Amino acid sequence: MLVTVAIVVVLIALIWRYTGRPKGLPPGPTCYPIIGNIGLVKPSEAIQAHRNLRKKYGDIYTIMTFHKPMIAVHGYDNIRELLVKHGDIFSDRPLTIVNGVLNKGKGLLWSSGSMWKEQRTFALTTMRKLGFGKRCLQGQIMEEVDCLMEELEKYGNKPFDIQNILNTSVSNVICSLLFGKRFEYEDAKFKHLIILLNKLLSTSSSSSPAFIFPILRHLTKSRFIKVQNIFADIDEFTSEIIVEHKRNFDGNNVRDFIDGFLLEQKQAEENTTFTDDQLKISVREFFAAGTETTSTTLRWALLFLIHFPDWQKKLRDNIDAVIGQSQPKMEHKEQLPLVEAFILEVQRHANLVPLAIPHAPKEDFNYKGYYLPKGTFMFFVLDSVMSDPEIFPEPTKFQPGRFLDNRGKCNGEQKEKLIPFSTGRRLCLGDSLAKMELFLFLVRFLQKFEIKPENPENLPPLEGNLGLTNMPKSFNIVLIKR
Template structure:
């Protein structure tokens, strides 16, 4: 009898320990025994679900995945306070399936501590030497843009899906920095790699339960083996390029990121160092993936908005004609084309590609607005709450590029300053300067060369299948 009672007490105590929300955490939905709030949010409905939870629990709330808390932070002021003013505390990453299992703590996106600081400093310094974030890089970008224009002209106004060809073109820009070369549009291995990247972005989610509990990867419902194979195939492609660089390495002739990394390896020798082969492969993969998918997808959204807002397409083409005509666009033209910049900003805001930023984690217990966020807690920052904030962007669900133009027609003001599609703080997206340059140069050239139309003007256009017709309207 007493043994049975003791077992029940222990069992109840155990269940209680795995149930509910620890004291001090922000409020949130009622937790269920053992599972907490597991299953509360469906991936396909995550954005709206977090909007609803915010209405009910406020700007900061907690979701329990089994016994682990996920804190979600909404609102520009809160995000800026934690990521900028408290950036030193919130510059760490939580342990996820990506950084713990797939990347083994290496790379740039998911790493933390001394390794992250060391590698981020090296990456920034190295890429800047090759023009990253500088206007001298625009020549390489424009060479790739014009290669894309030539490919589009070959299609002779026939409807087509632009996704893969645009991904290849955008990817070639980062390839020139990482590999010192570009790939042809018909290169079979490279085309396969682009397809793999598309699959990778469709199958991964930082807020998925398997990301928080890597042990769940053994359950077939999470498709971990598929993700693992994609990582393995992409890494094999990158390793092949690194091997080629190593065979022809000349320390007096450093042409790209891989060369620079190999040079750093020779300087460090066999000492305790973060400059390992695994670190090189993972860093290159992360740059390659991030430098391809986000910019390419933003450009596709821009083309879709041009189709659905022909009045803005006319305005932009008129302004471009008046300022630069058919001359090759340069970054020096950006200030002279505020309408183009405003359009791009509104595309980034309205497309809302990253509703939740990559998770952060405080490196120590942190008290904020009466709550306690424990050390290493998954902390998500809702960029969606900024993009759709009616106090910053009136009528947030309306596509209105003019919101970024002031009375004198310049692109400036609070709305521009508070737009944070690349997140903010110490771990702001490393590729922000390159992405901004690409978006302006690619889109401006598109508008110089083509009129973008729906295949069927009487129906809505989507990104799948034959999304639109790119009508050749001008040549040099």
Template sequence: MLDFSLLLSANPVTVAIVVILLVLLVSLSLQWPANVPPGPTGYPIVGCIPFLKNRNILEVFRELRGQYGDVFSLKLGSNLNVVINGSEALKEAFVKHADVFSDRPKSFIQNNVFQNKGIVFSSGSSWKDTRTFSLSSLRNFGFGKRSLESRIQEEITVYLEIIEKQNGQPYDMKTITTLAISNIICSITFGNRFEYNDAKFKRLTSLFAENLRLNSVGGAIRSFPFLRFLPGDFFSLKKVMANFKDIKGFVAEQIKEHRSTLEEINVRDFMDSFLVEQMKHGEEDPIFDDENIAITVMNLFVAGTDTTSTSIRWALLYLIRYKPIQDRLRHEIMTVVGTSRLPSLADKPDMPYYEAFITEVLRLGDIAPLAVPHAARKDIHFRNMVIPKGSIIIPNLDSVLSDPELFENPYEFQPKRFLGENGKLNGKEKAVIAFSSGRRACLGESLARMELFLFMTALLQRFEFLPESPDKLPSFDATLGIVRSPKDYICRAVKL
């Protein structure tokens, strides 16, 4: 066993030499079979990392797909990444071969922070049991049902009041939207919402935001596992882990409070339903222990907050840039709902233009263009190629959402592409796989769709959205992490 504390106290030249030797050892020990999916050769040790530096990865993938076909590979450090493109190959991999391609990659963070617990980063039976239990419990708390509607509307009422207080002055909707969406998860998991200025709530949301911002850590450490031994905190790994510890502390407090007031016959929220199962199965059952409750709740916050609030920010941006679309959407809302009450899910079937609009936001907004990485559970022959066990599998959802064969002029924002001559949806919306597909498909799709509908229609019913000034239009430029977000922008919400 190597003693890394000795290495850390050595002089920098020694450290550099040892690190290079380690890298060489790691790379020499990796021999992929000859017939792995084709792809660029890359450089020794680093593989294709230099090709990706400072480039739009989605554009790089489009080029590589043109060159190598729907299934290509990229060597990044010690990992073989296989990128799956186009609806046919995605279906074949994640639906037909779901038993092989539904794991998540193993990594230092996965092993040490998540310990194969929770939903988003776990694999195998632990993932399956936690996902199944969570989904059925969340359905009881209203996922996809009208009973959740009043919780969301309660949040929207506070949200609208705060926006109204800005009096149509230039305002960045980002923070308030993130707080509102995050509060809905609080309401489902903990049974109550927080005031936006509550110190604990503010701290919790800022810890999540910081960890999302630092998410490149996961990829770098996965490609070069030895980097975590470097002195200092160059990749912010220690910061990420400290933030997780803080968040877990907050959730642990909630568990304690819930446990002290738990009544089996009155299950108040998602956390209660977990604790009731814990009573039945015992605190040692790994699916219902405190650790799994905490990580699952953390997963819901991470997966459900930034994705939905970013979709709302893209939606507002498109409405500001395309005023006639905003007017047409508002006309539909005023015709179906009027102004005397908040829009309700019961109105949704009568609003095909809204449906076409939000589908186009999810398509061109391209919210999670590369989903979350999957991993190959075992070696598999796929389309006459070999994908070795442990390869990282990237579902390129962007390749479908921007496919010119499916969507004419794919880079234009055109909600009407989803409507037939009768003004109803024409079926093309089914190709918009923004929530991915197969067994790992987004667990929160029905909640996200409810939130998007209730927030967007309530906003447009009450306000006209305008740019900061006529010559300062928000930009279509995006920043890409796991979520693809619009650059920060300021707008004016003018009361109607």
């Protein structure tokens, strides 16, 4: 009997030892044997859960998912210190279902190490040659904006949900850079992909156990198969375009990202990272990121214009006084500080990626007395910056004026500390493009239409649905042509 009790005690001790929170890590909630802190943070309620944990355990704490530690880092100074000052160390990604199973370490967004460095350098260089972040691209963006405006006029003052048509329009901008062409709004296959992409991003979460432990996909097989099928549909779509590019390839006429990649591939040596799979996955990631973040931010902007009609009038008056109905250009941005301030406050309040994409240190690191092991899953909580009352007083209030100085100019510390695209070496590749799109799309909306709610007595909610991004709930608008 005593022997049995002793064995049980030893087994419990071993389970506790190897599934508890390792010594040296930041503090955290009570860690239970085997399960750790499973169930403590529900993916759909992650923002408030992390705010509560911060109040209790401080700016840096550990949550255990089974035996795997997940470290959350809050506060602008901490995030900047680790991602900027020590950016090289924290530039890796942890193992997840995306890079471990679906992408197999390839791509741009989820890759790490030398693969990521080489491919990111190539992607940035190639996209810049195509006008990425340069004002020469604005004409191309405006062509798409005006196509959207013509399409929207067809709704004739009737309420409708703008989500899919807006996603298509924004996606066409990145498609023109990737594929060298845009797609018609009625293209059935392209519309289907846009809908699938939205479904993928609205139902997935980077803090769910299955995301962190790829092996758990076997317990949620139906959901994993759905994700796999969405990836496959997008890859099939882009593969057909890649095959067409290979057939018509001309190294002296690089028209888009795919051409640039094929040129690099032909010049590469053995064991190159410029493989067909790498191209396919990179294009998929550009396509998803280039569509989702900008179109969702624009939907948030339309929602705030509905809720704050006084700001809609201020913006329109500012635009009318400066450029009237003339085509907006990036040179006008400085002359339209109210528009920029409004966009910045939308980005802050929308809190699009509150936990950012997870990082991992590529070597053991000590910070503020805490041990951060190599490969650890780390969340840099951007929400802690967006909602910081020390940086943004009364953060729950929608106040675009906070970004304006006493001369009415849009600058200052608050603008610098707003980091909706994260910061450091893994700053979103498309941040410069997104800033151009947000400005040009929004100005044109205000020039062409008055944005009204479907029911003024029952405005759509300002609370979002948190998946991989924080999306507004579906809502209808009415566009009154000016």
